[in-house]
Amino acid sequence: MLLITSIIAAILTIIFIKLSFAVIGLRRKNKVGLGSGGHEDLxxxxxxxxxxxxxxxxxxxxxxxxxxxxxxxxxxxxPGVSLIIGRLIHAKGMNTPPPDFSKRVLGMKFTFFTLIALVALNLTWSLYRLAV
Known part of the structure; x- marks a missing residue:
């Protein structure tokens, strides 16, 4: 069973839906059907x-x-919680006018560190399971 993954994926999906609604809202507000129409917030x-x-x-x-x-x-x-935190910090840094690049960079550091850690964990755990 993927109980932990299910919880993490559900939380990440909620965040994605919120980000998507933000795009939709700004498209409606700025009357833009495709692209950003030159609107920086969009x-x-x-x-x-x-x-x-x-x-x-x-x-x-x-x-x-x-x-x-x-x-x-x-x-x-x-790593699931770390990924969630990284994505939230990144989104906050990107969407706070003017963009807060320190939060954006911190969010990406969390994200990259988590992905690299997940690669290492998967390789190590898989090799351990093969050896046992």
């Missing part, structure tokens, strides 16, 4: 949503692999 919202969509799938896949391979719940939960 461009930031689009990029925040797209950046989220670019990084989250690999993270969730790696979290699920770790859980499916029998890693302890806490070893699955910690």
């Amino acid at each position: 461009e930031r919202a689009i990029r925040t949503q797209a950046n989220f969509a670019e990084y989250i799938p690999l993270g969730v896949i790696l979290i699920a692999c770790l859980e499916l391979n029998g890693a302890p719940w806490w070893l699955v939960a910690i």
